[in-house]
Amino acid sequence: MVNSAYMKSISQIIYIENGLYKQCMQTVTLIPGDGIGPEISSAVMKIFEAAKAPIRWEERNVTAIKGPGGRWMIPPDAKESMDRSKIGLKGPLKTPIAAGHPSMNLLLRKTFDLYANVRPCVSIEGYKTPYTDVNLVTIRENTEGEYSGIEHVIVDGVVQSIKLITEDASRRIAEYAFEYARNNQRTSVTAVHKANIMRMSDGLFLRKCREVAENYKDIKFTEMYLDTVCLNMVQDPTQFDVLVMPNLYGDILSDLCAGLIGGLGVTPSGNIGANGVAIFESVHGTAPDIAGLDMANPTALLLSAVMMLRHMGLHDYGNKIQTACFDTIRDKKVLTKDLGGNSKCSEFTAEICRRIQDMA
Amino acid sequence: MATRGHLGNLFCSSSAWEILNCILFWLHNQTKSPTPPPAKYGGRHTVTLIPGDGIGPELLNHVREVFRFSCVPVDFEVVNVNSALETDDDMNNAITAIRRNGIALKGNIETKHTMAPSVKSRNNLLRTSLDLYANVMHCQSLPGVQTRHKNIDIMIIRENTEGEYSSLEHESVSGVVESLKIITRNNSLRIADYAFKLAREKGRRRVTAVHKANIMKLGDGLFLQCCREVASGYPDITFDSMIVDNTTMQLVSKPHQFDVMVMPNLYGNVVSNVCAGLVGGPGLVPGANYGNAYAVFETATRNTGKSIAGKNIANPTAMLLASCMMLDHLKLYDHATMIRHAVLKTMNETRVSLPSLKGLSPHLPLCHEAHWSLF
Numbered sequence: 001m002v003n004s005a006y007m008k009s010i011s012q013i014i015y016i017e018n019g020l021y022k023q024c025m026q027t028v029t030l031i032p033g034d035g036i037g038p039e040i041s042s043a044v045m046k047i048f049e050a051a052k053a054p055i056r057w058e059e060r061n062v063t064a065i066k067g068p069g070g071r072w073m074i075p076p077d078a079k080e081s082m083d084r085s086k087i088g089l090k091g092p093l094k095t096p097i098a099a100g101h102p103s104m105n106l107l108l109r110k111t112f113d114l115y116a117n118v119r120p121c122v123s124i125e126g127y128k129t130p131y132t133d134v135n136l137v138t139i140r141e142n143t144e145g146e147y148s149g150i151e152h153v154i155v156d157g158v159v160q161s162i163k164l165i166t167e168d169a170s171r172r173i174a175e176y177a178f179e180y181a182r183n184n185q186r187t188s189v190t191a192v193h194k195a196n197i198m199r200m201s202d203g204l205f206l207r208k209c210r211e212v213a214e215n216y217k218d219i220k221f222t223e224m225y226l227d228t229v230c231l232n233m234v235q236d237p238t239q240f241d242v243l244v245m246p247n248l249y250g251d252i253l254s255d256l257c258a259g260l261i262g263g264l265g266v267t268p269s270g271n272i273g274a275n276g277v278a279i280f281e282s283v284h285g286t287a288p289d290i291a292g293l294d295m296a297n298p299t300a301l302l303l304s305a306v307m308m309l310r311h312m313g314l315h316d317y318g319n320k321i322q323t324a325c326f327d328t329i330r331d332k333k334v335l336t337k338d339l340g341g342n343s344k345c346s347e348f349t350a351e352i353c354r355r356i357q358d359m360a
Numbered sequence: 361m362a363t364r365g366h367l368g369n370l371f372c373s374s375s376a377w378e379i380l381n382c383i384l385f386w387l388h389n390q391t392k393s394p395t396p397p398p399a400k401y402g403g404r405h406t407v408t409l410i411p412g413d414g415i416g417p418e419l420l421n422h423v424r425e426v427f428r429f430s431c432v433p434v435d436f437e438v439v440n441v442n443s444a445l446e447t448d449d450d451m452n453n454a455i456t457a458i459r460r461n462g463i464a465l466k467g468n469i470e471t472k473h474t475m476a477p478s479v480k481s482r483n484n485l486l487r488t489s490l491d492l493y494a495n496v497m498h499c500q501s502l503p504g505v506q507t508r509h510k511n512i513d514i515m516i517i518r519e520n521t522e523g524e525y526s527s528l529e530h531e532s533v534s535g536v537v538e539s540l541k542i543i544t545r546n547n548s549l550r551i552a553d554y555a556f557k558l559a560r561e562k563g564r565r566r567v568t569a570v571h572k573a574n575i576m577k578l579g580d581g582l583f584l585q586c587c588r589e590v591a592s593g594y595p596d597i598t599f600d601s602m603i604v605d606n607t608t609m610q611l612v613s614k615p616h617q618f619d620v621m622v623m624p625n626l627y628g629n630v631v632s633n634v635c636a637g638l639v640g641g642p643g644l645v646p647g648a649n650y651g652n653a654y655a656v657f658e659t660a661t662r663n664t665g666k667s668i669a670g671k672n673i674a675n676p677t678a679m680l681l682a683s684c685m686m687l688d689h690l691k692l693y694d695h696a697t698m699i700r701h702a703v704l705k706t707m708n709e710t711r712v713s714l715p716s717l718k719g720l721s722p723h724l725p726l727c728h729e730a731h732w733s734l735f
Contacts, residue, residue, distance in 0.1 A: 129613065130508035146524075146541070151578040157545035161579040163524070167535035194626075197484065199477035200529040201539040206473075227633040231661060234612055234637035248572075251605050252630055259609030 025056045026312060029081045032059060033091025035286025036296035041091050043298035043349040044305050047324075050353035052360075053309065053317040058085065062093065062104055074107055082112065087312060088279035089305055092286045109142060114271035114279060115169065116176045117142045117250065120307065121257040124266055126330030127339055131260040136240040138257055139180065140250020141173040142271065147247045165201040165246065170208035176272060177209075177244035178216040188220035189213070192229050192245035192253065205246055229253065233260070258283070265338050268303035270311065278311055280304040294344040297336040299325065302352075324355035405690050408457040408464035409436040413443055414664035415674040416467015422676040423465065423683045432687065432695045437461060441482060443470045451482050455489050464656045465686055467679075468664045480527045483662065488521050490656070492649035493547060494554045495520040497632050497660040504708030505640040512639055515620045517558065518628025519551040520649055525625045543579040543624065548586035554650075555587075555622035556594045567591065569601040570623035570631060583624055608634055636661045643675025644707075646682035648689075655689050657682040677703055 032041040048055055060078040067073040082088050095103040108114065116139055123134040150162040174191075181189050191209040195202040206223060213221035224232075226249050232239060233253070237260055243253060258267040264284040271279045282300035290296060302325055309318035328334060334351040335341025343351075400406060409424075411417040427434055439457045441450040458464045469482040486492075495518040501511050528540040552569075559567050569587040573580035584601055591599035602610070604627045610617060611634050623631060636645045647660030659678040668674050680703045687696035 131612070147575050149575075151576065153578060157582075159543045159578045159582050161541040161543070161576050163539040163541060165537045165539070194524075194629075195473055196471035196481055197525050197527065198529065198539050199473075199480070199527075200531060201537045203473065203477060204535075204537050227629050227661065228663070230608075230630050230633040231637045231642055234634050235641060248626075251572075252608055252627075255605035256608040256612060256634070259612040263609065263613065 025054045026087070027056050027058055027081075027085040028308070029078070029085050029088040030057045030059045031062055031078070031088060031090040031093075033286065034094040035092060035288045035291040037091030037093075037286060039292070039294065039296050039345055040282070040298035040301045041089075043296075043345060044089070044301050046349055047298075047302060047321060047352050047356065048305070050356045051317055051321050051324075053314065053321075062108065064102075064104060064107060072102060072107060074104075074111055079111060082277060082279075086276050086278065087308060088277070089301070089308055090279055090281040091301060092282060092284055094286045094288075108279065109271070112273040112277045112279065113143070113275070114273040114277070115141065115143050116173055116272040117254070118180065118270045118272065118307075119254045119257065119267060119283075121254075121261050121267065123261050124326060124329055126326070126332060127262045127266060129260065129262050131237055134237045134257070134260050136237065136257060137180070137184075137186065137242045138250060138254040139173065139177045139242060139244045140254055141169060141244075141246050142250075143247075144169050145247030147251075163198070163201055163248075165204050167204060167208060170205045170246075171212060174209040174212040174244060177242060178212055178219055181219050181242045182216065186219070186242045188222060188241040189216075190229070190240060190243050191221070191223045192226050192243055192249050193223065194226050194249075196225065202246070209244065226253075230256065233257070264300065265297050266299045266303070268300060268307045270304065270307050278308070280308040280311075294346055295337055296345045297338050298345060298349060299329070299339075320356060320359055321352075324352045324359065327355055328352050404433040404435055405463075405692075406435050406437055406461050407686065407690075408454065408461045408466075409438045410441055410454050410464060410466035410469070411438065412441065412467025412664070413470040414468065414666045414669040416469075416664070418669070418672070419659075419674055419676050419679040420465065420467055423679055426680060426699060427683070430695060430699055432692065432699075434687075434690070434692075436465075441469050443472060443482060446475060446479055448485070451485055455486060458486075458490060458654055458656065462654055463686060463689060464654075465679075465683060466656055466658045468658065468662045470664045470666070477529070481525075484525055484527065486656070487649060490651055490654045491521060492651040492654060492656055493519065493521050493550055494650045495628060495632075495647060496558070496650060497635070497645060497647045499632075499635040499639045499645055499660075501639050502644065502704065502707055505644065507638065507640050509615050509638055512615050512635070514615065514618045514635055515558070515562070515564065516628065516632050516635060517551065517555040517620065517622045518632060519547060519622075519624050520628075521625075522547050523625030541576075541579060541626075543582050545582060545586060548583045548624075549590060552587040552590035552622060555620060556590055556597060559597050559620045560594065564597070564620045566598040566600070566619040568607075568618060568621045569599070570604050570607050570621055570627050571601060572604050572627070573601075574603060580624065587622065604630070607631060611635065611638065633661055641675070642678065644677050644681075646678050646685055648682070648685050655686070657686040657689075677707060 030041060032038045045057060058081050060081050062074045062078050064072045065075055093104040118139050120137045121134055123132050144164045144166060146163045148162055148164040152160050154160055177189050191206055193202040193206050195206050233256060258264055267283060269281055269283045282304055284300055306318045306322045328351050334343045334347050336343060336345060336348050409420055411420050437457055439454045441454055471481045497516045499512060499514045501507060522542050522544060524541045526540055526542045529537060531537050555567055569584055571580040571584050573584050615638055621631060636642055642661040642663050645660040647658055649656045659682060665674055684696040684700040
């Protein structure tokens with residue numbers, strides 16, 4: 001099951017009205033989230049309105065409820081909305097400690113079988129970090145691996161955690177990675193592993209990647225040890241293009257790459273599921289200390305929304321909004337506090353809207 | 361002077377001028393430390409040398425050259441390990457040699473994927489057989505090396521025998537592989553204790569434990585709990601913890617917040633490579649593996665470097681500094697200081713072409729520069 005921009009564009013209904021082609025509105029389930037979530041979600045909605053993007057938002061809340069049989073699940077109306085629209089945009093969700101239920105992110109992942117986590121990391125001109133010219137994508141297997149959650153106490157003082165690698169999941173993520181590379185004009189895919197130590201598990205992952213690579217001869221496939229990738233990433237990140245890897249390495253590397261471009265406040269992220277579902281999200285926290293104070297930075301959620309537009313095939317709108325956002329940051333006149341400025345979230349949003357309207 | 365560079369002899373080269381310099385130099389140093397260091401036989405130590413694969417043999421040859429030049433009273437017992445063989449006989453010989461001598465200097469031994477999964481990593485086998493439970497790496501920025509971040513000074517202590525490197529894997533059902541990560545209370549307490557003792561010895565103020573206990577609640581939770589228990593016995597040292605993905609993000613943006621870091625095996629692999637990259641690359645940082653009875657020294661990032669082997673371009677700094685750590689362990693402090701000083705002086709004088717620290721220009725001149733700097 002592979003989601004490509006091509007399949008998404010088929011689902012758009014195009015009809016002629018008054019001699020003009022007009023695209024039908026597409027529904028997207030919006031989950032504002034907690035903390036600064038509502039503010040940044042409304043900022044994104046305003047910007048989309050200014051860009052006249054053909055998106056109709058359906059707001060839903062996800063709080064864990066106990067379903068029949070005692071299993072925790074997301075509210076049925078949220079599930080129904082997502083199943084219908086297939087695309088979601090999510091703000092940060094808080095994970096309450098000792099609430100008795102697993103984290104909401106984990107619940108969403110399980111409900112929609114979100115098997116691929118995609119994080120494009122591109123250096124933002126105007127937001128200076130020691131690393132310039134970063135342009136890579138990390139694709140992380142999101143359902144198994146070290147995060148299977150299977151742990152036992154063998155005897156008192158000895159704990160065993162199980163890392164699970166399956167053929168199906170490895171093949172699925174490899175196929176997604178190569179499809180993504182092809183659809184986004186990327187030239188190479190690198191599998192990250194530690195098969196010298198974890199011979200069977202990472203060996204299986206690597207074998208599946210190699211098999212899938214056979215079907216994508218136009219894309220260069222390389223393999224590299226995790227430690228070598230880390231070593232080279234902090235010295236010269238320009239040598240990497242698309243990286244595909246199991247869960248734990250993906251977690252570490254995707255955050256490492258986010259750190260290269262400026263942190264979680266400016267990093268977009270998308271989760272691709274089976275059955276065509278895709279949920280795009282901002283990966284930063286809920287920032288309860290600045291919630292409601294109009295100080296939040298909507299860049300991460302906005303860039304995730306741009307990723308969403310590209311996934312849906314609406315590249316023009318995506319490019320327009322991204323250009324406006326990057327231009328605003330590059331100009332450095334209207335920036336939120338975390339980007340080094342003094343402006344409010346609403347001012348930052350208004351500036352981006354103004355640029356979009358000027359572009360039209 | 362013409363004989364400088366011809367190092368076929370075990371002792372200093374034959375020029376009278378050089379011998380005189382040697383004697384004068386040692387006399388000068390003798391007045392500083394009247395008590396001779398302990399030595400095994402006839403005033404000389406024997407150290408096991410495992411050349412390994414890739415750039416290992418050439419780097420260790422550089423070490424031998426420098427040792428001969430500096431008249432270091434160390435003899436090397438060379439044990440070759442052929443990584444292409446499936447049997448463990450070579451490794452067993454190496455392990456026996458290290459048990460005999462107590463100390464070793466090694467290059468990395470390649471682990472070929474083409475062999476059956478039952479053939480485990482030789483390097484790992486060595487560490488677990490000798491119970492070298494602590495891997496210590498000191499990442500320091502060198503003034504002569506251009507990097508994005510300056511003045512980094514981080515010590516990384518990594519548990520070296522268990523965790524994800526237990527090599528316990530099985531295929532329970534076709535297409536489903538399970539790999540076991542083992543965390544034990546004893547080893548976690550041991551490594552935490554080592555970290556805090558080292559921090560106190562070196563006058564460090566803070567120890568950070570790196571973990572992923574929000575996901576691996578039992579495994580990393582146990583590790584964290586052990587670190588906290590040990591921390592309570594060292595009230596002069598601040599203890600905090602950080603999740604591994606946040607750690608890597610902080611390392612690339614604000615590395616100066618870290619002092620001493622302690623962590624399980626795999627996170628240690630990631631963090632030590634990130635830090636090595638931050639200070640300038642794999643050719644600069646030495647590493648040491650300590651157990652209760654044995655010690656093995658190597659480069660910190662343990663690379664085989666097959667792509668640059670045999671081309672005379674591998675940077676010998678990491679291996680030379682590792683050999684200095686070895687000399688410190690043997691209590692040959694004067695020799696260690698002298699060689700270290702010579703290497704660092706050469707590194708920091710940028711007229712030797714070292715911006716290409718990924719190994720793109722000849723580095724044998726570096727060795728000869730180091731020789732010059734010794735006098």
